[in-house]
Structure formats: structure tokens, C-alpha cells
Amino acid sequence: MVEASVTSLRDAADAPRDADHPRDSLIATFGADKPLALDAGVELSPFQIAYKTYGTLNAERSNAVLVCHALTGDQHVGNVHPVTGKSGWWETLLGPGKPIDTDRYFVICPNVVGGCMGTTGPASTNPKTGKPWGLDFPVLTIRDMVRAQAMLLDHLGIDTLFAAVGGSMGGMQVLQWAASFPKRVFAALPIACATRHSAQNIAFHEVGRQAIMADPEWRGGRYHLEGTNPRRGLAVARMGAHITYLSDAALHRKFGRKFQDRENPTFSFDADFEVESYLRYQGSSFVERFDANSYLYLTRAMDYFDLAADAGGVLANAFKGAPTRFCVISFTSDWLFPTSESRAIVHALNASSARVSFAEIVTDKGHDAFLLEEPEMFGIVRGFLDGASKARGLR
Amino acid sequence: MSNLNLPNIERTPGGARVDLVRVAEMVTRGAKVLDVGCGDGELLHLLGETRGVDGRGIELSREGVNKCVAKGLAVIQGDADTDLADYPDDAFDFVILSQTLQATRQPRVVLEHMLRIGRHAIVSFPNFGHWQVRMQLLFAGHMPRTDILPHSWYDTPNIHHCTIKDFRQLCDEVGVKMEKAVALNAWGSPLRFNAPWWFWNLFGEQAVFLLSRTR
Numbered sequence: 120m121v122e123a124s125v126t127s128l129r130d131a132a133d134a135p136r137d138a139d140h141p142r143d144s145l146i147a148t149f150g151a152d153k154p155l156a157l158d159a160g161v162e163l164s165p166f167q168i169a170y171k172t173y174g175t176l177n178a179e180r181s182n183a184v185l186v187c188h189a190l191t192g193d194q195h196v197g198n199v200h201p202v203t204g205k206s207g208w209w210e211t212l213l214g215p216g217k218p219i220d221t222d223r224y225f226v227i228c229p230n231v232v233g234g235c236m237g238t239t240g241p242a243s244t245n246p247k248t249g250k251p252w253g254l255d256f257p258v259l260t261i262r263d264m265v266r267a268q269a270m271l272l273d274h275l276g277i278d279t280l281f282a283a284v285g286g287s288m289g290g291m292q293v294l295q296w297a298a299s300f301p302k303r304v305f306a307a308l309p310i311a312c313a314t315r316h317s318a319q320n321i322a323f324h325e326v327g328r329q330a331i332m333a334d335p336e337w338r339g340g341r342y343h344l345e346g347t348n349p350r351r352g353l354a355v356a357r358m359g360a361h362i363t364y365l366s367d368a369a370l371h372r373k374f375g376r377k378f379q380d381r382e383n384p385t386f387s388f389d390a391d392f393e394v395e396s397y398l399r400y401q402g403s404s405f406v407e408r409f410d411a412n413s414y415l416y417l418t419r420a421m422d423y424f425d426l427a428a429d430a431g432g433v434l435a436n437a438f439k440g441a442p443t444r445f446c447v448i449s450f451t452s453d454w455l456f457p458t459s460e461s462r463a464i465v466h467a468l469n470a471s472s473a474r475v476s477f478a479e480i481v482t483d484k485g486h487d488a489f490l491l492e493e494p495e496m497f498g499i500v501r502g503f504l505d506g507a508s509k510a511r512g513l514r
Numbered sequence: 515m516s517n518l519n520l521p522n523i524e525r526t527p528g529g530a531r532v533d534l535v536r537v538a539e540m541v542t543r544g545a546k547v548l549d550v551g552c553g554d555g556e557l558l559h560l561l562g563e564t565r566g567v568d569g570r571g572i573e574l575s576r577e578g579v580n581k582c583v584a585k586g587l588a589v590i591q592g593d594a595d596t597d598l599a600d601y602p603d604d605a606f607d608f609v610i611l612s613q614t615l616q617a618t619r620q621p622r623v624v625l626e627h628m629l630r631i632g633r634h635a636i637v638s639f640p641n642f643g644h645w646q647v648r649m650q651l652l653f654a655g656h657m658p659r660t661d662i663l664p665h666s667w668y669d670t671p672n673i674h675h676c677t678i679k680d681f682r683q684l685c686d687e688v689g690v691k692m693e694k695a696v697a698l699n700a701w702g703s704p705l706r707f708n709a710p711w712w713f714w715n716l717f718g719e720q721a722v723f724l725l726s727r728t729r
Contacts, residue, residue: 446583447590465590466600474568476583477590479576498584506586 138251138410139244141230141237142201144169144194147274155232155267158260158423165246168271169237170229173197173213174221176277182513183277184219185268186228187285187292189490190417191357191409193236196228197221202408211492218501223513224281231292232267233259233417235410242343242410252412254340259416261288261424265295269303279303281511282504286310286489287456288417291424294464298426301441306507308500310448311489313460314434314467315425320455323363324418327356331411340412353411354402361401366452366485370394427467434463435470444474444510446503448489448496451479455486476503524702530560532702533638533720537612540636540694540724541565545607548572548632550594550624551614555582558589570606572597595619598627606632613662613720615639615681616672622684629690629727638722641697643677643715661700662720678715685725694724 147168149155154164171194176183186196186209193200197207197214213219213226230238233256241256248255272280283293283304290312297307316324331337334352338345362370374394378384381391390396430437445468449461458479468475480495482488489496524532534557541547545567549558552571555578561567571589573579582589594611595618609632611624616639618624628635640662641647650658657667665672676684678697685692697705697718705718714721 444588465592469590469600469605470602472602472605474570474588475590476588477592478580478583479591480580481576495580499580502584502586509586 137202138235138237138240138242141169141194143198144171144230144237146170146237147271149270149274153270155263155270157257157263159257161257163232163239163257166232166239166267167237167243168229168232168239168267170194170227170271171196171198172228173226174224176225176275177513180277181279181281181511182224182508183272183275183280184224184226185272185280185283185296186213186219186226187268187283187289187296188228188231189285189287189289190360190421191405191414192289193234194228194230195236197226200408203404208490212497212500218497218504219284220504223508224504227271227275227277229268229271231264231288231417233264233413233420235413238267240410241340241412241416251343253343254412256412256416259420261291261295261420262299262429264420265292265299268292268296269300272303279305281513282306282308282507284308284310284500285312287312287486288421290456291421294426295424297441297443297445298429298437301438301443304443305511306504307443307445308448308503309445309464310496311450311453311456311461311486312464313456314427314437314464316422317460320363321422323360323455324422326359327418328415330355330359331415334411337411340415342411348406349411350403350406353406353409353414354399356411356414357405357409358398358402361398363455364485364487366454366483368452368483369485369487372483373397434467438468438471438473441471441473444507446476446478446499448477448499449479450484450486450488450493451481452483453486453488524700531556533698533722534560534612536696536698536704536722537610537636537638538564540722541567541608541610544568546570546605547608547610548601548606549610549612550598550628551611551617552582552587552589553578555585555587555589557610557612558582558587559585562587567608594624598624598631601627601631603630604633608632608634608636610636612636612638613640616642616674616676618674621674621676622688625684625688625690625725629688629725633726634693635690635725636722637681637725638720639676639681640672640720641678641715641718642675643679644719645716646700646719648716660719678718678721679711681721681723682711685723689728690725691728692723693726696722698722 154162230236233240235242245252283296285293290309293309331352334349336347337349377393379393379396426437427434449458465477547567549571558569572592579591609628647658697714
């Protein structure tokens with residue numbers, strides 16, 4: 120179990136504050152005249168989107184790059200995170216002179232709907248009650264997230280994205296963009312993702328959700344109102360999920376069977392092994408920056424993702440006639456979104472005669488590789504965007 | 515797959531491989547082209563520069579694919595033997611198989627797929643009937659090694675060698691129309707146009723065929 124004595128940087132009571140008033144972010148608000156129509160059949164209104172931008176929008180408004188974040192990411196892709204103090208989650212890939220070159224492109228990174236870093240989600244205040252939404256918040260889909268992002272682009276006066284880029288859940292959003300708004304995306308770069316969430320992945324998510332809901336502090340999702348926080352449940356969910364982001368080889372290389380600060384086993388359930396201590400740290404640091412209900416909603420959105428089902432069962436139809444050019448990237452040791460899933464995307468794109476590139480990167484770092492320094496991936500991202508920018512006539 | 519390293523192959527003064535230039539000459543300007551076994555993308559690049567084509571590629575080797583994508587080419591990692599089946603009919607104007615036919619497991623199936631996916635197919639391959647090949651086997655008694663067949667028998671990716679005569683026979687069996695054919699000598703120059711086939715089969719080091727469907 121996670122140490123109960125971890126000093127909290129941030130309390131459950133702080134979460135709604137961050138959810139409504141994010142630090143170091145831009146906010147677009149959408150009033151009663153601009154509701155977000157959700158797949159669940161209800162409307163979310165009013166709502167807000169917290170986002171960050173990097174670089175400058177050109178006069179033609181043609182150099183915008185949308186970066187879509189993963190399950191537990193947020194809008195702070197290229198700057199020091201205001202809550203954790205850590206550098207931006209894709210700062211190696213994005214910045215001046217980097218593959219996603221902010222000297223050339225105008226990068227927009229919004230927090231997804233259902234998130235907890237300033238875009239409206241279950242930790243935000245429900246305007247009808249003046250209290251956090253909790254489980255009264257409607258269940259979301261990836262398509263809802265993308266629809267909200269399209270509204271943000273309208274708000275910014277950007278008709279067509281030069282590129283949409285993202286990994287994992289971010290990659291799902293990129294694919295959804297190409298399927299929902301093909302004419303608004305010139306180039307799409309889905310990384311380490313799939314067109315549907317597999318049974319195994321839904322199963323892992325369910326374990327995470329059950330861990331949260333089994334925490335007595337969860338209080339049926341009303342913990343914000345009752346002054347509790349299901350930190351143990353959320354930490355266990357994170358620990359389990361974190362294993363799926365790595366690989367057997369990476370764990371072995373990093374930790375092996377090494378003991379944590381001791382010579383011998385203690386014959387107890389203390390964190391004897393380094394890998395245990397590492398996971399406990401991952402769990403306990405995660406709860407400082409993430410809302411448990413948000414975790415429930417976002418994992419659910421990923422579970423529901425199935426582009427083929429939306430296109431009458433034929434995946435190729437999801438991309439039919441899409442003018443978008445694609446670059447699909449997978450990693451050899453990713454068992455959460457294995458290469459076979461990326462191949463399915465590529466086959467569908469070929470069948471719809473889309474312009475597609477596909478590369479598989481050799482790495483033992485698992486799913487997390489998309490967030491790490493991977494020179495081969497960086498070369499491909501740079502080459503693909505360069506080629507696309509020539510075709511787009513960008514300078 | 516065709517990431518065949520051919521360091522000794524002839525090049526034009528512009529630096530392009532002569533066999534690729536011959537292939538490029540057969541492609542209509544602005545056509546939609548699939549290069550099967552595109553290696554590091556040299557032909558796709560040449561076709562883009564000289565013929566303004568909308569080019570795509572399939573390549574087996576990961577290094578080849580990653581080099582191509584980093585150059586901005588639309589290339590996917592895949593296998594000619596298994597992945598052509600996933601392409602719809604008539605998706606391309608030209609499907610090209612350059613120096614790769616002899617490395618496929620099922621050359622006939624690959625050829626049939628090429629002409630299903632594309633209205634035209636261009637196939638180039640090293641001619642195993644070339645006199646140097648014949649001489650090496652006949653007099654030296656070992657498996658032939660030449661500039662365009664540089665591998666030893668035990669490490670060659672080329673598992674289905676054929677002669678120009680063999681390939682013509684395959685075309686007849688599959689029922690494809692030969693629109694154009696060029697045989698190149700060891701220096702990459704085309705052989706005399708009106709030379710008989712037996713002459714090509716003996717003196718052509720490699721051949722380039724432009725094919726189309728009979729129906």
C-alpha cells in the first residue's frame with residue numbers, strides 16, 4: 120500500500136480550485152449559446168477549455184499544430200508544470216528548433232474535456248449547484264473531446280490545422296480528428312495508439328476504476344463535498360496502469376530484483392524491492408496532480424473509442440476520401456498499443472487510398488517510449504512535418 | 515526487401531541509378547505510383563523530382579522505412595508477399611517492383627497483385643541468363659556473383675532468380691500485356707531496340723518491363 124504519511128502538495132479541496140481556475144493557462148469559455156453536444160445525448164453548457172499556445176500564428180493562419188495529450192497529460196506540453204514543477208511532457212520533442220518547431224508552427228495544446236487541469240470536468244464547479252460536478256458529470260467520448268477542440272479552433276479563428284499530433288489517448292484524438300473533420304486537418308500524426316480500445320486495455324482500465332471506487336474515501340464520487348480524497352485508490356490505479364506503460368525488459372533493466380536501501384529482505388510487506396518503491400512513488404506523486412473522478416471519466420472515454428463501429432463496422436470508411444496525410448508510429452515493445460493495432464490503422468488508410476507513412480521504432484521502453492527521447496522517432500516526426508509543410512506551402 | 519545495397523551499379527552524370535532512370539522514364543507525369551520494396555526511397559524521390567508523381571512506398575527493412583519517412587516520403591513498413599493483398603483494386607496508375615521480384619517468396623502472386631492494384635506494373639530485375647552469370651556457373655562452377663548480384667549463395671535475399679526468357683513466360687501465363695521492355699547492358703545502356711529476345715537474354719544484365727492488364 121502507498122505510504123499514508125506522504126505530505127500532500129495539494130489537497131482534495133484544492134482540486135476544484137485548479138479545475139476552475141488553472142494556473143499558467145489560457146481559458147476559452149463557451150456560454151449558453153455555444154453548448155457542447157455530447158455523444159451521451161446531453162449538452163454540456165456552459166463549459167471552458169484551458170489551453171497553452173507556443174509560437175506565433177502566421178498571417179494566413181495556416182501553421183497551427185494541435186497537440187493532443189494522453190490520459191494523464193495536460194496542456195503543459197512545453198513548459199514547466201505549475202503543479203509538479205517538472206518540465207513539459209513533450210519538451211524534448213517540441214520547442215524552438217525541435218521536431219515540432221515552435222519557431223515555425225503555432226502549437227495549441229488544450230486540456231481535454233473531462234480533465235482536471237482547467238477544462239470543464241467532474242472536478243469543476245457545476246453551475247447549477249455551485250458544487251463540484253462529481254458523478255453528475257456526463258460520461259464522455261473521444262469524439263466529444265475532439266468536438267470541443269474544434270470549438271476552440273473556431274474560437275481562435277483557425278479553420279484548418281496544419282497538423283494534429285498525439286500519442287496514446289492523444290493519438291486516438293488525432294485519428295478522431297481525421298475521421299470527424301477530415302478537411303480541417305492537413306497532416307495527422309497518431310503515435311502509439313489504436314482505432315479501438317482492446318478488451319485487454321478495457322480490462323486494465325476497469326481494474327483502475329475499481330481500485331478508486333473501492334477506496335472508502337471515494338464516497339460514491341462525492342469526496343470533494345465530504346472533504347475526503349480517494350488517494351489510495353487512485354494511487355493503486357496509477358501503479359497498475361504504470362506497469363502497462365513499461366515493458367518486462369525495461370523494468371528488468373531499470374530495477375531487476377534489486378533491494379531498496381537494504382542488503383537483505385525484511386520478511387515483511389515493506390517495499391523491499393526497488394521496483395515496489397518506484398511504483399509507490401509513481402502512485403503517490405500522481406494523486407497530487409490528478410482528480411480521481413477525472414480518471415474514471417477519461418478511462419471510460421478511451422474504452423468507448425471504436426472508429427470502425429462509428430463507420431458502420433468498416434474501418435476504412437472512417438477515413439473515406441480523407442485528404443489528410445498520415446504518419447503512424449508504433450514501438451516494438453509497446454504491449455498496450457502493439458504494432459498490430461497501428462498496422463490496422465495503416466491497412467484502413469491504404470484501403471481508403473489515403474497518403475500514409477508508417478514506421479515502427481525499435482525500443483524496449485514500452486508504451487512510454489512515445490514520451491521519451493527516441494532519436495529515430497524525432498527524425499521521423501521532423502521529416503514528416505517538413506515534407507507536409509512543403510506540400511502546405513509553409514515557410 | 516529491395517533494400518539491396520548495390521554500390522557498384524552504374525549511375526548517370528546526375529548521380530541517379532541508371533536502372534531507376536529507365537523505370538522513371540516509363541511513368542506518366544503526375545501519376546499515382548506505388549513503389550514496392552522502395553529501399554531508402556531513391557526511386558520515389560527521383561519520381562517526385564522528375565515526374566511529379568503522387569508516390570507511396572512499401573519497404574520491408576525498418577531502416578529503409580525510417581529513412582524514407584524522415585525524407586518526407588509516404589512509406590509504410592510492409593512485405594510485398596503479404597501486404598499487397600490489403601490494397602484495393604485500381605488504387606494506383608503504376609505499381610513498381612524495382613530489383614525486388616527475385617527476393618519475393620511468390621513472384622507470380624506478387625505480379626498478379628501489382629496488376630490488380632495498378633493499371634500498369636513496372637518490373638525490373640537482374641537477368642540470370644546474362645552471359646557472365648552463365649560463364650561463372652559453367653566454367654568457375656560456383657554460384658554467380660556480379661555487380662548487381664553481389665551476395666554469396668548463403669546470405670542472398672534473392673531466392674527466385676529468373677532470366678528474361680523466364681519472365682516473359684510468366685507474363686504469358688499470368689496473361690499480362692508487355693507494353694515496353696528494355697534490357698540494359700553492364701554499363702546501364704539499353705541494348706539495340708530491334709535485337710532478338712535471345713540476344714537480350716544473353717547480353718542484358720538487367721531488364722525493365724512495362725506491363726498492363728490484357729483485360
